[in-house]
Amino acid sequence: MINSRENNNIYTSQMVAMVLILATTFKVVMLPKYIAKDAGNSAYIVIAIMMAIELAMYYFVYYSTTHFNILKEDNKLMMIPVMACIYLVCMFKAVVFFGEAISYVASTLFDSGRIAFIILAFLPVIAYLVYKGGNTIARLSQVIIWIVIIAVGLSVLFLRVQGNVGNLFPMFDKGALEVFNACEKYSVWFGDYLPLLLLCVHKVEHGRSRKAWLPIALGVVYVALIGFFMLFTILYGGAAEYIDFAFSKVAVFSKISALLGSTDFPTVITWLLMSIIKLAIVFYAATISLQYFIKSKIIAILVNVAIIGILCGFVVITVEQAHVLATSWVRIPIMIIQYALPIVLAVYVKVKYGKTSKV
Amino acid sequence: MGKLVKYKWLIFVLIIVSVLIFDAIVYNVAIDDRGMVLGLGIDVEGDEILVSAQILLQKNGGVSSGGSKYVTINGKDKTIKGAYSQISDKLGMDLSLAHTMIIIISRQIVAHDKVYLIKSFLTDDEVSDLTGLVMAEGSPKDILDAKIAYGEIASLQLQRIVAPQRSVLGITSSNIMNFAVAYFAPNTACAMPLVHKIKADPNSEQASNQVKEAEQLIVNRTAVVTKDGTIIELEQDANEGYSLVRSAVKGGTISIMGDDNRPVGVQIFSSTCSPKYSIDDMSVTYNFSIKCMRGSGRIDETGNISYLLSDKEKERFSQAINQRVKEAWEVSQQNNADFWRIYEGFYQRYGKKWTNKISGDYLGEISIKTNVKISQR
Numbered sequence: 001m002i003n004s005r006e007n008n009n010i011y012t013s014q015m016v017a018m019v020l021i022l023a024t025t026f027k028v029v030m031l032p033k034y035i036a037k038d039a040g041n042s043a044y045i046v047i048a049i050m051m052a053i054e055l056a057m058y059y060f061v062y063y064s065t066t067h068f069n070i071l072k073e074d075n076k077l078m079m080i081p082v083m084a085c086i087y088l089v090c091m092f093k094a095v096v097f098f099g100e101a102i103s104y105v106a107s108t109l110f111d112s113g114r115i116a117f118i119i120l121a122f123l124p125v126i127a128y129l130v131y132k133g134g135n136t137i138a139r140l141s142q143v144i145i146w147i148v149i150i151a152v153g154l155s156v157l158f159l160r161v162q163g164n165v166g167n168l169f170p171m172f173d174k175g176a177l178e179v180f181n182a183c184e185k186y187s188v189w190f191g192d193y194l195p196l197l198l199l200c201v202h203k204v205e206h207g208r209s210r211k212a213w214l215p216i217a218l219g220v221v222y223v224a225l226i227g228f229f230m231l232f233t234i235l236y237g238g239a240a241e242y243i244d245f246a247f248s249k250v251a252v253f254s255k256i257s258a259l260l261g262s263t264d265f266p267t268v269i270t271w272l273l274m275s276i277i278k279l280a281i282v283f284y285a286a287t288i289s290l291q292y293f294i295k296s297k298i299i300a301i302l303v304n305v306a307i308i309g310i311l312c313g314f315v316v317i318t319v320e321q322a323h324v325l326a327t328s329w330v331r332i333p334i335m336i337i338q339y340a341l342p343i344v345l346a347v348y349v350k351v352k353y354g355k356t357s358k359v
Numbered sequence: 360m361g362k363l364v365k366y367k368w369l370i371f372v373l374i375i376v377s378v379l380i381f382d383a384i385v386y387n388v389a390i391d392d393r394g395m396v397l398g399l400g401i402d403v404e405g406d407e408i409l410v411s412a413q414i415l416l417q418k419n420g421g422v423s424s425g426g427s428k429y430v431t432i433n434g435k436d437k438t439i440k441g442a443y444s445q446i447s448d449k450l451g452m453d454l455s456l457a458h459t460m461i462i463i464i465s466r467q468i469v470a471h472d473k474v475y476l477i478k479s480f481l482t483d484d485e486v487s488d489l490t491g492l493v494m495a496e497g498s499p500k501d502i503l504d505a506k507i508a509y510g511e512i513a514s515l516q517l518q519r520i521v522a523p524q525r526s527v528l529g530i531t532s533s534n535i536m537n538f539a540v541a542y543f544a545p546n547t548a549c550a551m552p553l554v555h556k557i558k559a560d561p562n563s564e565q566a567s568n569q570v571k572e573a574e575q576l577i578v579n580r581t582a583v584v585t586k587d588g589t590i591i592e593l594e595q596d597a598n599e600g601y602s603l604v605r606s607a608v609k610g611g612t613i614s615i616m617g618d619d620n621r622p623v624g625v626q627i628f629s630s631t632c633s634p635k636y637s638i639d640d641m642s643v644t645y646n647f648s649i650k651c652m653r654g655s656g657r658i659d660e661t662g663n664i665s666y667l668l669s670d671k672e673k674e675r676f677s678q679a680i681n682q683r684v685k686e687a688w689e690v691s692q693q694n695n696a697d698f699w700r701i702y703e704g705f706y707q708r709y710g711k712k713w714t715n716k717i718s719g720d721y722l723g724e725i726s727i728k729t730n731v732k733i734s735q736r
Binding site for chain 2: 107108110120124162164166167169173235236237238239242243244245246249250252253
């Protein structure tokens with residue numbers, strides 16, 4: 001058991017908001033370029049395969065989080081390796097995603113953005129959200145998701161595409177093997193469900209069941225991401241592998257009028273909010289899992305802030321370095337953990353609690 | 360933890376103060392203190408890159424205040440960034456390229472194998488991917504310096520002429536993104552409008568300011584840049600044919616001989632083209648769907664004035680379209696330059712079956728056909 005005062009109880013509707021943010025935020029930044037480089041015009045097939053696996057994994061996560069509260073589990077034999085695995089995966093992902101977020105802000109929002117100041121702007125906000133707890137992050141997601149929906153709605157409404165649908169063909173342009181290699185190589189950008197294992201989800205909200213919301217949200221995410229990757233290929237064709245910060249580039253094509261300009265500004269603002277939420281969720285999971293070993297949440301936050309600050313300030317400074325890290329050999333154990341852990345945990349919950357302990 | 364909550368107002372004040380300090384310590388130039396670049400000219404002089412920037416000076420007043428609102432400043436350096444720095448130093452302001460609407464390149468850029476500069480616009484975030492791209496007949500600096508008779512400055516005038524929204528017959532607009540997509544596609548040549556200037560009568564404002572000579576920008580040809588750095592020009596008729604094939608034309612006039620043996624202009628309202636590729640007989644059929652109308656009325660069989668084309672006039676109009684497309688195709692075949700994106704079209708449909716079948720000179724093996732469907736309103 002970690003801390004009985006830690007409020008990690010959330011509703012299904014809040015989980016849905018978190019899933020919408022978690023599953024999309026960092027898949028629309030550098031990932032389209034990386035996958036385009038390896039899989040050519042079949043990038044959307046890579047995303048379709050990986051997201052199909054991701055959707056299946058959410059079933060296990062939802063089962064575990066609705067049947068037991070991980071923070072109240074007292075089986076140390078089980079919890080020590082689980083928490084260690086979550087900590088390693090989440091810290092690794094936090095460094096990669098933080099590196100991407102900082103690079104984006106530094107290179108596109110400022111003339112000469114100084115990394116240190118951008119880290120200083122991000123980290124205290126994220127640390128404070130983590131300090132407030134999973135419940136606060138979930139409520140914040142619930143508020144922000146409406147801004148996200150409006151921004152995405154505006155972008156889709158005013159989208160004026162000048163691309164070539166033919167760019168999507170022939171399928172498996174560089175070969176089927178390259179598509180599957182890309183799936184494995186960029187697996188770090190997937191597995192967003194892992195931090196959610198540390199939350200406890202209540203199916204019934206104000207007396208009403210929201211069971212259908214999660215599958216609907218996952219369906220929306222699935223279609224939206226495949227659609228985005230297709231659009232990116234339609235627009236940039238063979239040049240896609242040279243395009244950094246995909247969402248920012250695509251947003252320019254959503255133009256209200258020549259006079260009023262494009263809707264890229266609301267998109268960028270919204271993405272910044274989403275990136276803070278996403279980083280906060282990943283950081284929260286890393287903090288809670290570390291807290292399992294060192295007991296104090298404040299110290300866990302400070303340790304993680306120090307690690308992320310040092311790594312992103314001095315080691316993983318550029319987006320290229322984040323890419324090298326994410327595609328290094330470390331990705332293999334990360335991938336194994338992120339796909340095995342939810343299944344193992346769900347089996348454990350099924351065996352130990354069965355139908356006796358529903359949240 | 361509880362203690363922290365007690366100091367929440369102090370934390371709140373600290374956050375507000377840090378936000379204010381953040382703005383002060385981060386290098387962040389106000390929009391008024393930036394030189395807004397509306398148009399860029401890129402040329403080569405010796406082994407250096409000459410950049411000409413047409414800049415809007417916001418502090419010198421708005422449109423109604425008169426005076427010098429725009430300046431064109433040149434910078435020369437081994438790199439494009441170095442040239443920007445020189446312009447920035449001369450201006451005493453940071454340059455902002457976010458509002459750049461048009462980039463004019465010279466033929467020298469291609470001749471000196473510096474096409475990668477255009478690619479760098481795509482990978483850098485300074486200029487929008489939708490920024491228009493044209494090639495200058497002569498120096499881009501001269502184009503930007505033109506005393507425009509029918510507009511304010513060259514950048515704005517040129518942007519209006521080649522704007523994709525306008526999409527008139529004979530102008531196949533190009534931008535950084537289009538160029539890069541063609542540049543990275545296999546075997547594909549990149550096309551962009553070719554601009555030159557001619558003398559024109561000064562407008563009334565110029566005349567009142569004692570301006571004796573004014574200039575007009577003309578865009579009626581297309582420059583095709585091949586992968587090996589050759590520039591091919593499409594003259595007016597071929598250019599019109601090419602624009603009908605490559606873009607959805609929304610305006611323009613083609614002259615044909617009327618039934619009364621007098622030339623008549625056929626006004627095009629819209630034209631779309633859908634190609635159909637056949638690997639079996641190595642042919643491409645371009646199906647045009649054109650909405651058009653006679654420019655001037657004729658007396659029809661019932662004695663009324665009609666703006667509809669007769670069947671014979673329709674046939675002549677179809678032949679005129681066919682002729683223009685054929686001329687553009689001949690340029691492509693003669694120069695072995697695939698600006699029609701034939702390779703890409705076949706590859707997208709047939710994949711490896713296509714790549715295994717063709718030889719290096721595949722354009723010579725391809726035949727094209729046209730079908731023109733005319734609707735009148």
